[in-house]
Amino acid sequence: MKMTQTILTRVFSNMPLGKHCHNESYARMLVRFAELKAIQDVSEAEANFNVARSHSQNFAFVHIAHAQFEMSQGNTKRGIYILQNAVQVGAQPKEQLEAALRSIQNGKALLRSSEDKENLPVPNSNAQDCVKKGSEFQKVSRTSDGTGDLQLSSIFSSGRDSLGGAPDDQLPGWRTGSQRKRAVGMPVRVPIVPFSIPEKDDDDYNNSRVSKGSDASIPTSLSRQTSGSNMNPIFGLSSSKNSAVDRDLVCVQQPALSPEKSIWEDQAAIDSTTTLLHTCDTKNASRMEDVTYNFDQIVNSNSPESCWAYLTNLEKRGNPHTDINLLNKLKDCYSKVFFKLPVRQYSKNATYARILVRYAELKGIEDPDEAQDHFIVARSNCKAFAFVHIAHAQFEVSQGNVNKATSILHKAHTLNAKPAELLDIAIHNLKAGEKRLLPNSEEEPPTDLQASAPVMSACGGIQEVQLPARVPVRRSVEQPKPASREPLSEWKIPTSINRHVSPEVKQTTPPEPRPIPRLAESFLTPSLQLPSKVNSQTVCETPNSNRYPAANSFITPVVKRGPEVYSSAAAAHRAGPAQQPCTPLNQPLCAQTPQASLSVLSNESITIKGKQFFILKMIGRGGSSKVYQVLDHKKQLYAVKYVNLEEADAQTIESYKNEIEHLNHLQQYSDQIIKLYDYEITNSYIYMLMECGNLDLNTWLRNRKTVNPLERKFYWKNMLEAVHTIHKHGIVHSDLKPANFVIVNASLKLIDFGIANRIQPDVTSIMKDSQVGTLNYMPPEAIKDTSSQTGKARSKISPKGDVWSLGCILYCMTYGKTPFQSITNQISKLHAIIDPSHKIEFPDISEKDLLDVLKRCLVRNPRERISIAELLEHPYLQLKPQASPEPEYPSNNDLKKILTDLAALQSPNSIIRAANNLARMCSSGKKLDVAECAKSSS
Numbered sequence: 001m002k003m004t005q006t007i008l009t010r011v012f013s014n015m016p017l018g019k020h021c022h023n024e025s026y027a028r029m030l031v032r033f034a035e036l037k038a039i040q041d042v043s044e045a046e047a048n049f050n051v052a053r054s055h056s057q058n059f060a061f062v063h064i065a066h067a068q069f070e071m072s073q074g075n076t077k078r079g080i081y082i083l084q085n086a087v088q089v090g091a092q093p094k095e096q097l098e099a100a101l102r103s104i105q106n107g108k109a110l111l112r113s114s115e116d117k118e119n120l121p122v123p124n125s126n127a128q129d130c131v132k133k134g135s136e137f138q139k140v141s142r143t144s145d146g147t148g149d150l151q152l153s154s155i156f157s158s159g160r161d162s163l164g165g166a167p168d169d170q171l172p173g174w175r176t177g178s179q180r181k182r183a184v185g186m187p188v189r190v191p192i193v194p195f196s197i198p199e200k201d202d203d204d205y206n207n208s209r210v211s212k213g214s215d216a217s218i219p220t221s222l223s224r225q226t227s228g229s230n231m232n233p234i235f236g237l238s239s240s241k242n243s244a245v246d247r248d249l250v251c252v253q254q255p256a257l258s259p260e261k262s263i264w265e266d267q268a269a270i271d272s273t274t275t276l277l278h279t280c281d282t283k284n285a286s287r288m289e290d291v292t293y294n295f296d297q298i299v300n301s302n303s304p305e306s307c308w309a310y311l312t313n314l315e316k317r318g319n320p321h322t323d324i325n326l327l328n329k330l331k332d333c334y335s336k337v338f339f340k341l342p343v344r345q346y347s348k349n350a351t352y353a354r355i356l357v358r359y360a361e362l363k364g365i366e367d368p369d370e371a372q373d374h375f376i377v378a379r380s381n382c383k384a385f386a387f388v389h390i391a392h393a394q395f396e397v398s399q400g401n402v403n404k405a406t407s408i409l410h411k412a413h414t415l416n417a418k419p420a421e422l423l424d425i426a427i428h429n430l431k432a433g434e435k436r437l438l439p440n441s442e443e444e445p446p447t448d449l450q451a452s453a454p455v456m457s458a459c460g461g462i463q464e465v466q467l468p469a470r471v472p473v474r475r476s477v478e479q480p481k482p483a484s485r486e487p488l489s490e491w492k493i494p495t496s497i498n499r500h501v502s503p504e505v506k507q508t509t510p511p512e513p514r515p516i517p518r519l520a521e522s523f524l525t526p527s528l529q530l531p532s533k534v535n536s537q538t539v540c541e542t543p544n545s546n547r548y549p550a551a552n553s554f555i556t557p558v559v560k561r562g563p564e565v566y567s568s569a570a571a572a573h574r575a576g577p578a579q580q581p582c583t584p585l586n587q588p589l590c591a592q593t594p595q596a597s598l599s600v601l602s603n604e605s606i607t608i609k610g611k612q613f614f615i616l617k618m619i620g621r622g623g624s625s626k627v628y629q630v631l632d633h634k635k636q637l638y639a640v641k642y643v644n645l646e647e648a649d650a651q652t653i654e655s656y657k658n659e660i661e662h663l664n665h666l667q668q669y670s671d672q673i674i675k676l677y678d679y680e681i682t683n684s685y686i687y688m689l690m691e692c693g694n695l696d697l698n699t700w701l702r703n704r705k706t707v708n709p710l711e712r713k714f715y716w717k718n719m720l721e722a723v724h725t726i727h728k729h730g731i732v733h734s735d736l737k738p739a740n741f742v743i744v745n746a747s748l749k750l751i752d753f754g755i756a757n758r759i760q761p762d763v764t765s766i767m768k769d770s771q772v773g774t775l776n777y778m779p780p781e782a783i784k785d786t787s788s789q790t791g792k793a794r795s796k797i798s799p800k801g802d803v804w805s806l807g808c809i810l811y812c813m814t815y816g817k818t819p820f821q822s823i824t825n826q827i828s829k830l831h832a833i834i835d836p837s838h839k840i841e842f843p844d845i846s847e848k849d850l851l852d853v854l855k856r857c858l859v860r861n862p863r864e865r866i867s868i869a870e871l872l873e874h875p876y877l878q879l880k881p882q883a884s885p886e887p888e889y890p891s892n893n894d895l896k897k898i899l900t901d902l903a904a905l906q907s908p909n910s911i912i913r914a915a916n917n918l919a920r921m922c923s924s925g926k927k928l929d930v931a932e933c934a935k936s937s938s
């Protein structure tokens, strides 16, 4: 059977589907291939039947075979549907379809004639049994006439192969010479295709066969036959010794293998064919020879995209760094691409550029010098693509040639390679000493060279975006909507918020809502295109500041904001700056269609409410969530939070819905709450489309030794505003920590309200074990109350608890650690937090107002603790500099005197010396005194 499959695979390799699918015999081979697949893998069979039906839809037998297969799987309905569909598409002969339909309706399990039935390998899980017992098919396959030539004869006569077919109808199979002769006598359009296995394959083939000699499905004559046979380069036809075969060749219409663009009529065709041809190989990754033949067909399509899809798939078979066979095979395939698809013709094609780059990288595995040459070829021909230059620069970095990398990237800029932003990031990272020029994968690749793959994926080189473990992988096409999924429209918005309402809350009329994107009421069928590549090695962490090099300067690294970038001072005190709905990329990514240019960035996408978003990378993760940075078609940057609800209980799901509802509702009340643009929710998952922050406060703090006093003050104000807003709406966060805030355009925004995953009826909260991790910010009252209860730990929460937590954050921004951080034992820490005799240290600082704020926030008794409203009014937030008093600037009169005194010195040297001394005085803050300067200079 394997042999048959392999031979069929080669037939397909040499005879492109797009070109031959209208040929009846070819259609039969497709069907046969699918039937053989069924013996091993039902899903593969299904895929291959689909390919056969979609391409050779004119032939009734194709549909009937698929329907038969579905029936064998117990899918009667599907079988009927297939047949009805076949009638609709006009498959011929219609009578056969009708007869088959009648058969089904009469409850017959088999749609074929009894003889057909016998010849069919039954697709079931007991395939091995079937093989052992020896189906008719195998019997036939072994009945060689001893000529040593195997012929695949497609002997279905038109219109007689299926239900109601004549008794002499037979399935395609390996025929004896006599059978072949019988076939020759059949209608002329039925070709008899004798072919043998190419010499190149013989050894592999025979070896593998010999070693697996026990395989009952292998014709005994095969090894003899294949040995020493020659491959006809055109059609894989045998230059057989057997003249009978040659005679038969006369009947064969040899398909010309001239490259035809049209053979891949559409992407679906490419995919299905690739699947068809590829799946047969995946079972045996070591059989590289098949790859070559499959690839020949792909190359002949003249489609860089098909080639690339194939090559990337091929590369998944192993690691070319360690598998020399794979490396050679890959290089061989790439060379074929370049031979067939000349670079000059395709230099504007992004996929072709990827191919060039990857080839160079593969070359680099063995010979860096050669790699360099190839990178140069790639850069000089595909100069429009930033990723080509970055990949070369990345390669140079891996070779220790940082200067060269720098010059490559700068040159790319001058060449106007797009997207320029990527070059900027790469340049920035290079300057920062990063090994990786582009942040993308969270995974540390095994070698520097491989590092360029994820790098490229960020910029469009390699298609996979490395993603964290346990992301459920679904593609929209593969993911039927589970019956259990309910649309969110069934989700009722909670009418009351089960939260304690702060006594300090004033019933204020909310400000006029700012327009925000409306969230649609109805929810679409989930159509997910989740990351296909799941990487279990991935370290899931929030981005560090190195990856966001510009964060410290308040600029999104991916984004150039131009006028939107304002100073931190201005940002913090600007009254309600109208936030842009999202972060725009200023420049077009490249001079292609938006679709194409985005697919250059990533082929991984998420579809939310029917809109596609391209995943750039994962930027964070929570308890049951993962957050991705994505781009839409307009190149707008967003964050998408994905929450897996598969494991979640009803309460948790409800709490998430509650969280989203509040987030949605509170958008209009504060700019310090992260923008939620849209969401999609089912019983299995949630997607939240949000404004994308640069990085979270936790990461920001972790990567800084000191915090600028102004930044601290502005961030403090942002935090207070955000928390005040949620308090005003009856929400107490009760789990505030730096990770709950992200930096967006120089200001801090709250990303969650602490509702999800926690159930907090009224004023009590069930403290989850997972919160132990955040003890450093936990208010004493929470600990006291949890310790006073037995069984379920419950705690009274109030807005004052959030004040304590905020105080801890501010403390950390002031002293570089939280008040109880140095106590490492968790129990001792808990004791210290609630123990009034444990004095919190407040080392003296020049900002007295700040000190006061800290002391008043970190009061153990919540009733004595300052409120958020008071904090907002606190002098600390009044914008008057404290730490560094303004230097005294000389008045005009002073200046006049200084200049006069200087002039009076007369000697140029004295004047210079005095001027230098003046400058020194000036920078040390001393009062300027020319006489003094003159004295010291003399």
Ligand SMILES: Nc1ncnc2c1ncn2[C@@H]1O[C@H](COP(=O)(O)OP(=O)(O)OP(=O)(O)O)[C@@H](O)[C@H]1O
Residues within 6 Å of the ligand: 542, 543, 619, 620, 621, 622, 623, 624, 625, 626, 627, 639, 641, 674, 690, 691, 692, 693, 694, 695, 696, 739, 740, 742, 751, 752, 756, 757
């Ligand atoms: N809109 C955003 N922009 C940038 N980064 C974000 C955004 N939202 C979340 N993140 C990042 O993702 C991390 C996890 O966010 P998430 O909201 O899922 O955390 P969580 O509330 O702890 O998780 P969970 O709700 O599952 O318990 C954050 O700490 C932050 O680093």
